[in-house]
Amino acid sequence: xxxxxxxxxxxxxxxxxxxxxxxxxxxxxxxxxxxxxxxxxxxxxxxxxxxxxxxxxxxxxxxxxxxxxxxxxxxxxxxxxxxxxxxxxxxxxxxxxxxxxxxxx
Amino acid sequence: xxxxxxxxxxxxxxxxxxxxxxxxxxxxxxxxxxxxxxxxxxxxxxxxxxxxxxxxxxxxxxxxxxxxxxxxxxxxxxxxxxxxxxxxxxxxxxxxxxxxxxxxxxxxxxxxxxxxxxxxxxxxxxxxxxxxxxxxxxxxxxxxxxxxxxxxxxxxxxxxxxxxxxxxxxxxxxxxxxxxxxxxxxxxxxxxxxxxxxxxxxxxxxxxxxxxxxxxxxxxxxxxxxxxxxxxxxxxxxxxxxxxxxxxxxxxxxxxxxxxxxxxxxxxxxxxxxxxxxxxxxxxxxxxxxxxxxxxxxxxxxxxxxxxxxxxxxxxxxxxxxxxxxxxxxxxxxxxxxxxxxx
Numbered sequence: 001x002x003x004x005x006x007x008x009x010x011x012x013x014x015x016x017x018x019x020x021x022x023x024x025x026x027x028x029x030x031x032x033x034x035x036x037x038x039x040x041x042x043x044x045x046x047x048x049x050x051x052x053x054x055x056x057x058x059x060x061x062x063x064x065x066x067x068x069x070x071x072x073x074x075x076x077x078x079x080x081x082x083x084x085x086x087x088x089x090x091x092x093x094x095x096x097x098x099x100x101x102x103x104x105x
Numbered sequence: 106x107x108x109x110x111x112x113x114x115x116x117x118x119x120x121x122x123x124x125x126x127x128x129x130x131x132x133x134x135x136x137x138x139x140x141x142x143x144x145x146x147x148x149x150x151x152x153x154x155x156x157x158x159x160x161x162x163x164x165x166x167x168x169x170x171x172x173x174x175x176x177x178x179x180x181x182x183x184x185x186x187x188x189x190x191x192x193x194x195x196x197x198x199x200x201x202x203x204x205x206x207x208x209x210x211x212x213x214x215x216x217x218x219x220x221x222x223x224x225x226x227x228x229x230x231x232x233x234x235x236x237x238x239x240x241x242x243x244x245x246x247x248x249x250x251x252x253x254x255x256x257x258x259x260x261x262x263x264x265x266x267x268x269x270x271x272x273x274x275x276x277x278x279x280x281x282x283x284x285x286x287x288x289x290x291x292x293x294x295x296x297x298x299x300x301x302x303x304x305x306x307x308x309x310x311x312x313x314x315x316x317x318x319x320x321x322x323x324x325x326x327x328x329x330x331x332x333x334x335x336x337x338x339x340x341x342x343x344x345x346x347x348x349x350x351x352x353x354x355x356x357x358x359x360x361x362x363x364x365x366x367x368x369x370x371x372x373x374x375x376x377x378x379x380x381x382x383x384x385x386x387x388x389x390x391x392x393x394x395x396x397x398x399x400x401x402x403x404x405x406x407x408x409x410x411x412x413x414x415x416x417x418x419x420x421x422x423x424x425x426x427x428x429x430x431x432x433x434x435x436x437x438x439x440x441x442x443x444x445x446x447x448x
Contacts, residue, residue: 054411056361092361094335
Protein backbone atom coordinates (compact mmCIF):
# COMPACT_ATOMS: atom_id res chain seq x y z
CA UNK A 1 0.00 0.00 0.00
CA UNK A 2 2.80 2.40 0.98
CA UNK A 3 4.60 1.57 -2.22
CA UNK A 4 1.49 2.41 -4.25
CA UNK A 5 1.24 5.80 -2.56
CA UNK A 6 4.93 6.45 -3.19
CA UNK A 7 4.53 5.55 -6.85
CA UNK A 8 1.47 7.79 -7.13
CA UNK A 9 3.29 10.73 -5.56
CA UNK A 10 6.31 10.17 -7.77
CA UNK A 11 4.04 10.08 -10.83
CA UNK A 12 2.44 13.32 -9.76
CA UNK A 13 5.83 14.95 -9.30
CA UNK A 14 7.08 13.71 -12.65
CA UNK A 15 3.93 14.83 -14.44
CA UNK A 16 4.26 18.33 -13.00
CA UNK A 17 7.89 18.43 -14.07
CA UNK A 18 6.95 17.22 -17.50
CA UNK A 19 4.33 19.90 -18.04
CA UNK A 20 6.21 22.92 -16.67
CA UNK A 21 7.50 24.82 -19.67
CA UNK A 22 10.30 27.30 -20.06
CA UNK A 23 9.59 30.47 -22.02
CA UNK A 24 12.41 32.61 -23.35
CA UNK A 25 12.08 36.38 -23.46
CA UNK A 26 14.81 38.23 -25.30
CA UNK A 27 15.91 41.73 -24.31
CA UNK A 28 17.12 43.33 -27.49
CA UNK A 29 17.21 46.98 -28.49
CA UNK A 30 15.76 47.96 -25.08
CA UNK A 31 12.64 45.91 -25.88
CA UNK A 32 11.20 42.66 -24.57
CA UNK A 33 10.70 40.23 -27.44
CA UNK A 34 7.93 39.15 -27.41
CA UNK A 35 6.27 41.81 -25.27
CA UNK A 36 3.26 39.64 -24.35
CA UNK A 37 3.38 36.14 -22.89
CA UNK A 38 0.83 33.55 -21.75
CA UNK A 39 2.09 30.96 -19.24
CA UNK A 40 0.86 28.34 -16.80
CA UNK A 41 1.57 28.70 -13.12
CA UNK A 42 4.76 26.76 -12.44
CA UNK A 43 6.28 27.58 -15.82
CA UNK A 44 9.63 29.30 -15.92
CA UNK A 45 10.64 32.39 -17.87
CA UNK A 46 14.21 32.90 -18.96
CA UNK A 47 15.20 36.50 -19.59
CA UNK A 48 18.08 36.66 -22.03
CA UNK A 49 20.03 39.90 -22.39
CA UNK A 50 21.06 40.25 -26.02
CA UNK A 51 21.91 43.94 -25.70
CA UNK A 52 25.48 45.03 -25.15
CA UNK A 53 24.58 46.77 -21.90
CA UNK A 54 22.93 45.83 -18.61
CA UNK A 55 19.25 45.29 -17.82
CA UNK A 56 17.40 44.59 -14.56
CA UNK A 57 14.11 42.71 -14.92
CA UNK A 58 11.54 42.94 -12.12
CA UNK A 59 7.87 43.01 -11.31
CA UNK A 60 6.08 44.58 -8.39
CA UNK A 61 3.13 42.21 -8.79
CA UNK A 62 2.21 41.09 -5.27
CA UNK A 63 1.79 37.40 -6.11
CA UNK A 64 4.68 37.04 -8.54
CA UNK A 65 7.14 39.61 -7.23
CA UNK A 66 10.74 39.11 -8.37
CA UNK A 67 13.85 41.15 -9.14
CA UNK A 68 16.67 39.38 -10.98
CA UNK A 69 19.10 42.19 -10.20
CA UNK A 70 21.62 43.69 -12.56
CA UNK A 71 21.94 41.48 -15.61
CA UNK A 72 25.12 41.94 -17.61
CA UNK A 73 25.19 41.83 -21.40
CA UNK A 74 25.01 38.30 -22.77
CA UNK A 75 23.68 36.70 -19.59
CA UNK A 76 20.34 35.06 -18.75
CA UNK A 77 18.20 34.80 -15.63
CA UNK A 78 15.26 32.47 -14.99
CA UNK A 79 12.26 32.93 -12.72
CA UNK A 80 9.29 30.70 -11.88
CA UNK A 81 5.72 31.95 -12.23
CA UNK A 82 4.13 31.46 -8.82
CA UNK A 83 0.52 32.58 -9.15
CA UNK A 84 -2.18 33.17 -11.71
CA UNK A 85 -3.06 36.64 -12.92
CA UNK A 86 -1.94 39.32 -15.32
CA UNK A 87 1.16 41.30 -14.41
CA UNK A 88 3.64 43.69 -15.93
CA UNK A 89 7.36 43.02 -16.02
CA UNK A 90 9.66 46.03 -16.42
CA UNK A 91 13.33 46.84 -16.65
CA UNK A 92 14.45 48.89 -13.64
CA UNK A 93 16.89 50.79 -15.84
CA UNK A 94 14.75 51.20 -18.96
CA UNK A 95 11.12 51.82 -17.97
CA UNK A 96 10.04 51.89 -21.59
CA UNK A 97 10.59 48.12 -21.62
CA UNK A 98 7.29 46.46 -20.70
CA UNK A 99 6.25 42.81 -20.84
CA UNK A 100 2.67 41.73 -20.08
CA UNK A 101 2.47 38.21 -18.61
CA UNK A 102 -0.82 36.35 -18.30
CA UNK A 103 -0.56 33.33 -16.00
CA UNK A 104 -3.29 30.70 -15.61
CA UNK A 105 -3.57 27.68 -13.28
CA UNK B 106 -6.58 75.12 -35.88
CA UNK B 107 -5.63 72.10 -33.82
CA UNK B 108 -2.61 71.40 -35.96
CA UNK B 109 -1.61 75.01 -35.67
CA UNK B 110 -1.76 74.78 -31.90
CA UNK B 111 -0.32 71.40 -31.17
CA UNK B 112 1.56 70.18 -34.10
CA UNK B 113 3.35 73.10 -35.65
CA UNK B 114 6.70 71.42 -35.25
CA UNK B 115 5.33 68.13 -36.54
CA UNK B 116 3.78 69.89 -39.47
CA UNK B 117 7.13 71.40 -40.38
CA UNK B 118 8.70 67.95 -40.22
CA UNK B 119 6.02 66.64 -42.53
CA UNK B 120 6.73 69.52 -44.89
CA UNK B 121 10.42 68.73 -44.79
CA UNK B 122 9.74 65.09 -45.46
CA UNK B 123 8.06 65.94 -48.72
CA UNK B 124 11.21 67.52 -50.10
CA UNK B 125 13.92 65.37 -48.53
CA UNK B 126 13.87 61.95 -47.01
CA UNK B 127 15.74 60.25 -44.22
CA UNK B 128 18.05 57.36 -44.91
CA UNK B 129 17.29 54.07 -43.16
CA UNK B 130 19.97 54.52 -40.49
CA UNK B 131 18.69 58.00 -39.63
CA UNK B 132 15.02 57.07 -39.22
CA UNK B 133 15.18 56.60 -35.47
CA UNK B 134 16.15 60.27 -35.08
CA UNK B 135 13.11 61.57 -36.93
CA UNK B 136 10.38 63.28 -34.94
CA UNK B 137 7.25 61.15 -34.47
CA UNK B 138 4.37 62.54 -36.49
CA UNK B 139 2.12 62.81 -33.43
CA UNK B 140 2.60 63.81 -29.82
CA UNK B 141 1.68 60.89 -27.54
CA UNK B 142 -1.61 61.59 -25.76
CA UNK B 143 -3.91 59.47 -23.58
CA UNK B 144 -7.32 58.44 -24.95
CA UNK B 145 -9.11 60.04 -22.02
CA UNK B 146 -7.42 63.41 -22.54
CA UNK B 147 -6.99 63.97 -26.25
CA UNK B 148 -5.58 67.34 -27.22
CA UNK B 149 -8.00 70.06 -28.29
CA UNK B 150 -7.38 73.80 -28.72
CA UNK B 151 -9.65 74.53 -25.73
CA UNK B 152 -7.76 72.17 -23.41
CA UNK B 153 -4.38 73.47 -24.49
CA UNK B 154 -5.37 77.11 -24.07
CA UNK B 155 -6.91 76.45 -20.65
CA UNK B 156 -3.83 74.51 -19.58
CA UNK B 157 -1.61 77.37 -20.68
CA UNK B 158 -3.54 79.89 -18.59
CA UNK B 159 -3.28 77.64 -15.52
CA UNK B 160 0.41 77.01 -16.16
CA UNK B 161 1.21 80.73 -16.02
CA UNK B 162 -1.31 81.72 -13.33
CA UNK B 163 0.34 82.61 -10.00
CA UNK B 164 -3.00 82.26 -8.22
CA UNK B 165 -2.34 78.52 -8.19
CA UNK B 166 0.20 79.10 -5.40
CA UNK B 167 -0.48 80.02 -1.79
CA UNK B 168 1.70 83.14 -2.04
CA UNK B 169 0.13 84.10 -5.39
CA UNK B 170 3.66 84.79 -6.60
CA UNK B 171 4.59 81.42 -8.11
CA UNK B 172 3.30 79.59 -11.16
CA UNK B 173 4.46 76.45 -12.91
CA UNK B 174 6.39 78.78 -15.22
CA UNK B 175 8.42 80.23 -12.34
CA UNK B 176 10.63 77.15 -12.35
CA UNK B 177 9.91 75.92 -15.89
CA UNK B 178 9.86 79.05 -18.02
CA UNK B 179 9.92 79.05 -21.82
CA UNK B 180 12.36 81.97 -21.86
CA UNK B 181 14.69 80.03 -19.57
CA UNK B 182 14.82 76.75 -21.49
CA UNK B 183 11.69 75.45 -19.71
CA UNK B 184 13.67 75.40 -16.46
CA UNK B 185 14.96 78.23 -14.22
CA UNK B 186 18.69 78.30 -15.09
CA UNK B 187 19.83 77.95 -11.48
CA UNK B 188 21.54 74.91 -9.91
CA UNK B 189 18.71 73.89 -7.60
CA UNK B 190 15.31 75.50 -7.22
CA UNK B 191 16.81 78.10 -4.89
CA UNK B 192 14.76 81.00 -3.56
CA UNK B 193 12.04 80.53 -6.11
CA UNK B 194 9.81 78.24 -4.09
CA UNK B 195 7.27 79.20 -1.45
CA UNK B 196 8.68 82.09 0.63
CA UNK B 197 12.13 81.55 -0.84
CA UNK B 198 12.23 77.83 -0.13
CA UNK B 199 15.06 75.87 -1.71
CA UNK B 200 14.11 72.78 -3.64
CA UNK B 201 16.49 69.85 -3.42
CA UNK B 202 16.91 69.37 -7.17
CA UNK B 203 17.68 71.26 -10.35
CA UNK B 204 14.29 72.11 -11.88
CA UNK B 205 13.86 69.56 -14.68
CA UNK B 206 13.29 70.78 -18.22
CA UNK B 207 9.72 70.02 -19.24
CA UNK B 208 10.48 70.13 -22.96
CA UNK B 209 9.34 66.91 -24.66
CA UNK B 210 7.95 65.46 -21.42
CA UNK B 211 5.16 64.06 -23.55
CA UNK B 212 7.65 61.57 -24.93
CA UNK B 213 8.74 60.33 -21.50
CA UNK B 214 6.77 57.59 -19.79
CA UNK B 215 8.12 58.44 -16.34
CA UNK B 216 7.97 61.96 -14.95
CA UNK B 217 10.20 63.87 -12.49
CA UNK B 218 13.92 63.19 -12.01
CA UNK B 219 13.07 60.07 -9.99
CA UNK B 220 10.29 58.85 -12.27
CA UNK B 221 7.82 58.56 -9.42
CA UNK B 222 4.78 58.98 -11.68
CA UNK B 223 4.06 57.86 -15.20
CA UNK B 224 1.80 60.46 -16.75
CA UNK B 225 1.78 64.23 -17.15
CA UNK B 226 -1.67 64.20 -15.54
CA UNK B 227 -0.14 62.62 -12.42
CA UNK B 228 2.81 65.02 -12.55
CA UNK B 229 0.85 68.21 -13.07
CA UNK B 230 -0.53 68.64 -9.56
CA UNK B 231 2.59 67.52 -7.66
CA UNK B 232 4.48 70.85 -7.68
CA UNK B 233 1.27 72.75 -6.85
CA UNK B 234 1.00 70.92 -3.55
CA UNK B 235 4.74 70.60 -2.75
CA UNK B 236 5.55 72.75 0.28
CA UNK B 237 8.85 74.00 -1.21
CA UNK B 238 7.21 74.87 -4.49
CA UNK B 239 3.73 76.35 -4.86
CA UNK B 240 2.63 75.10 -1.44
CA UNK B 241 -1.04 75.08 -2.38
CA UNK B 242 -3.18 72.27 -0.92
CA UNK B 243 -5.68 71.10 -3.50
CA UNK B 244 -8.49 71.25 -0.93
CA UNK B 245 -7.84 75.00 -0.92
CA UNK B 246 -7.12 75.46 -4.61
CA UNK B 247 -10.10 73.59 -6.04
CA UNK B 248 -12.74 75.71 -4.20
CA UNK B 249 -10.70 78.81 -5.08
CA UNK B 250 -10.76 78.01 -8.79
CA UNK B 251 -14.46 77.16 -8.62
CA UNK B 252 -15.11 80.73 -7.51
CA UNK B 253 -13.51 82.12 -10.68
CA UNK B 254 -16.34 82.31 -13.22
CA UNK B 255 -13.96 82.72 -16.13
CA UNK B 256 -12.21 79.44 -15.34
CA UNK B 257 -15.49 77.58 -14.81
CA UNK B 258 -16.59 78.64 -18.29
CA UNK B 259 -13.30 77.54 -19.84
CA UNK B 260 -13.39 74.16 -18.06
CA UNK B 261 -16.92 73.60 -19.34
CA UNK B 262 -15.80 74.34 -22.89
CA UNK B 263 -12.66 72.21 -22.64
CA UNK B 264 -14.23 69.36 -20.69
CA UNK B 265 -18.02 69.40 -21.25
CA UNK B 266 -18.41 66.47 -18.83
CA UNK B 267 -17.13 68.72 -16.04
CA UNK B 268 -20.19 70.92 -16.51
CA UNK B 269 -17.97 73.73 -15.29
CA UNK B 270 -17.23 72.06 -11.96
CA UNK B 271 -13.47 72.10 -11.53
CA UNK B 272 -11.96 68.99 -9.93
CA UNK B 273 -8.42 67.77 -9.34
CA UNK B 274 -8.82 65.42 -12.30
CA UNK B 275 -9.85 68.13 -14.78
CA UNK B 276 -7.22 70.54 -13.42
CA UNK B 277 -4.51 67.93 -13.97
CA UNK B 278 -5.78 67.10 -17.43
CA UNK B 279 -5.81 70.74 -18.53
CA UNK B 280 -2.26 71.48 -17.34
CA UNK B 281 -1.01 68.21 -18.84
CA UNK B 282 -2.61 69.16 -22.18
CA UNK B 283 -0.55 72.32 -22.35
CA UNK B 284 2.63 70.56 -21.22
CA UNK B 285 2.10 67.99 -23.96
CA UNK B 286 2.47 70.75 -26.54
CA UNK B 287 5.84 71.87 -25.19
CA UNK B 288 7.72 70.09 -27.94
CA UNK B 289 11.13 70.96 -29.31
CA UNK B 290 11.15 72.88 -32.56
CA UNK B 291 13.06 72.11 -35.73
CA UNK B 292 16.80 72.13 -35.14
CA UNK B 293 19.66 71.93 -37.66
CA UNK B 294 20.11 68.29 -36.74
CA UNK B 295 16.49 67.55 -37.76
CA UNK B 296 17.21 68.91 -41.21
CA UNK B 297 20.40 66.84 -41.34
CA UNK B 298 18.51 63.72 -40.28
CA UNK B 299 16.00 64.36 -43.05
CA UNK B 300 18.74 64.36 -45.63
CA UNK B 301 20.06 67.93 -45.80
CA UNK B 302 23.76 67.13 -45.56
CA UNK B 303 24.74 70.80 -45.26
CA UNK B 304 22.51 71.50 -42.27
CA UNK B 305 25.33 70.85 -39.78
CA UNK B 306 29.04 71.49 -40.14
CA UNK B 307 31.94 69.06 -40.39
CA UNK B 308 32.82 69.24 -36.70
CA UNK B 309 29.23 68.50 -35.67
CA UNK B 310 29.16 65.53 -38.06
CA UNK B 311 32.31 64.19 -36.41
CA UNK B 312 30.68 64.76 -33.06
CA UNK B 313 27.59 62.83 -34.12
CA UNK B 314 29.70 59.84 -35.14
CA UNK B 315 31.48 59.94 -31.76
CA UNK B 316 28.14 60.37 -30.01
CA UNK B 317 26.81 57.18 -31.60
CA UNK B 318 30.11 55.31 -31.49
CA UNK B 319 33.16 55.70 -29.30
CA UNK B 320 31.47 57.83 -26.65
CA UNK B 321 28.42 55.53 -26.32
CA UNK B 322 26.15 58.54 -25.61
CA UNK B 323 23.27 56.75 -27.38
CA UNK B 324 23.30 54.05 -24.72
CA UNK B 325 21.06 56.54 -22.88
CA UNK B 326 20.53 59.63 -25.06
CA UNK B 327 18.81 57.80 -27.86
CA UNK B 328 16.27 58.37 -30.64
CA UNK B 329 14.32 61.54 -31.47
CA UNK B 330 14.18 62.85 -27.92
CA UNK B 331 17.84 62.04 -27.21
CA UNK B 332 16.68 60.22 -24.08
CA UNK B 333 15.49 56.64 -23.73
CA UNK B 334 13.96 57.50 -20.35
CA UNK B 335 16.43 55.24 -18.57
CA UNK B 336 17.67 55.68 -14.98
CA UNK B 337 21.32 55.82 -13.99
CA UNK B 338 23.70 56.81 -11.22
CA UNK B 339 26.40 58.56 -13.23
CA UNK B 340 28.73 59.12 -10.31
CA UNK B 341 28.15 62.70 -9.25
CA UNK B 342 28.72 61.70 -5.62
CA UNK B 343 31.26 59.46 -3.99
CA UNK B 344 30.58 56.28 -2.02
CA UNK B 345 27.51 56.01 0.19
CA UNK B 346 24.99 58.79 -0.28
CA UNK B 347 24.49 59.62 3.39
CA UNK B 348 22.50 62.83 3.52
CA UNK B 349 22.72 63.18 -0.26
CA UNK B 350 20.37 62.56 -3.12
CA UNK B 351 19.13 58.96 -3.24
CA UNK B 352 17.21 59.45 -6.47
CA UNK B 353 14.72 56.79 -7.44
CA UNK B 354 15.72 54.77 -4.37
CA UNK B 355 13.44 57.16 -2.47
CA UNK B 356 10.51 55.86 -4.51
CA UNK B 357 11.30 52.25 -3.64
CA UNK B 358 14.31 50.65 -1.98
CA UNK B 359 15.32 48.68 -5.05
CA UNK B 360 19.07 48.08 -5.27
CA UNK B 361 19.20 49.15 -8.92
CA UNK B 362 17.70 52.50 -8.00
CA UNK B 363 20.33 53.66 -5.51
CA UNK B 364 21.19 57.21 -6.50
CA UNK B 365 19.73 56.93 -10.00
CA UNK B 366 17.99 59.71 -11.91
CA UNK B 367 16.19 59.84 -15.25
CA UNK B 368 18.16 60.53 -18.43
CA UNK B 369 17.15 64.03 -19.56
CA UNK B 370 16.50 65.03 -23.14
CA UNK B 371 19.36 66.73 -25.00
CA UNK B 372 16.98 68.74 -27.18
CA UNK B 373 17.69 72.46 -26.66
CA UNK B 374 20.32 71.44 -24.13
CA UNK B 375 22.22 74.66 -24.87
CA UNK B 376 19.39 76.61 -23.24
CA UNK B 377 19.17 74.88 -19.88
CA UNK B 378 22.51 75.07 -18.03
CA UNK B 379 23.46 74.23 -15.34
CA UNK B 380 23.12 70.50 -15.81
CA UNK B 381 22.41 67.30 -13.86
CA UNK B 382 19.88 66.78 -11.09
CA UNK B 383 22.00 68.79 -8.64
CA UNK B 384 22.91 71.55 -11.08
CA UNK B 385 26.58 70.96 -10.33
CA UNK B 386 27.77 70.92 -13.93
CA UNK B 387 28.03 74.31 -15.61
CA UNK B 388 28.95 73.51 -19.19
CA UNK B 389 28.26 70.96 -21.89
CA UNK B 390 31.99 70.30 -22.14
CA UNK B 391 32.12 69.38 -18.47
CA UNK B 392 28.95 67.28 -18.76
CA UNK B 393 30.28 65.37 -21.76
CA UNK B 394 33.63 64.70 -20.12
CA UNK B 395 31.90 63.55 -16.96
CA UNK B 396 29.52 61.11 -18.68
CA UNK B 397 31.84 59.74 -21.34
CA UNK B 398 35.10 59.62 -19.43
CA UNK B 399 34.03 57.68 -16.39
CA UNK B 400 32.09 59.85 -13.99
CA UNK B 401 33.30 62.21 -11.34
CA UNK B 402 34.19 59.49 -8.83
CA UNK B 403 34.42 56.41 -10.96
CA UNK B 404 36.23 54.20 -8.49
CA UNK B 405 34.12 54.41 -5.37
CA UNK B 406 30.54 55.11 -6.37
CA UNK B 407 27.91 52.78 -4.98
CA UNK B 408 25.69 51.55 -7.85
CA UNK B 409 27.64 53.46 -10.50
CA UNK B 410 25.91 52.81 -13.82
CA UNK B 411 27.66 50.14 -15.87
CA UNK B 412 27.16 52.53 -18.78
CA UNK B 413 29.55 55.05 -17.25
CA UNK B 414 33.01 54.05 -18.42
CA UNK B 415 36.15 55.84 -19.43
CA UNK B 416 35.75 55.98 -23.21
CA UNK B 417 39.13 57.67 -23.58
CA UNK B 418 37.89 60.81 -25.31
CA UNK B 419 40.41 63.58 -25.82
CA UNK B 420 39.64 67.30 -25.65
CA UNK B 421 39.08 67.62 -29.39
CA UNK B 422 36.62 64.72 -29.42
CA UNK B 423 34.68 66.20 -26.51
CA UNK B 424 34.57 69.53 -28.37
CA UNK B 425 33.24 67.70 -31.43
CA UNK B 426 30.44 66.10 -29.40
CA UNK B 427 29.56 69.48 -27.90
CA UNK B 428 29.47 70.97 -31.41
CA UNK B 429 27.04 68.23 -32.37
CA UNK B 430 24.81 68.82 -29.34
CA UNK B 431 24.58 72.48 -30.28
CA UNK B 432 22.85 71.40 -33.49
CA UNK B 433 19.97 70.13 -31.34
CA UNK B 434 18.99 73.71 -30.51
CA UNK B 435 15.69 74.40 -32.20
CA UNK B 436 14.22 77.52 -33.70
CA UNK B 437 12.53 79.88 -31.27
CA UNK B 438 9.24 78.46 -30.12
CA UNK B 439 6.21 80.52 -31.08
CA UNK B 440 4.37 80.88 -27.81
CA UNK B 441 2.24 83.74 -26.60
CA UNK B 442 2.70 84.00 -22.85
CA UNK B 443 -0.60 85.03 -21.25
CA UNK B 444 -0.70 88.30 -19.34
CA UNK B 445 -4.43 88.34 -18.59
CA UNK B 446 -6.14 85.59 -16.70
CA UNK B 447 -9.77 84.51 -16.19
CA UNK B 448 -11.69 86.45 -13.57
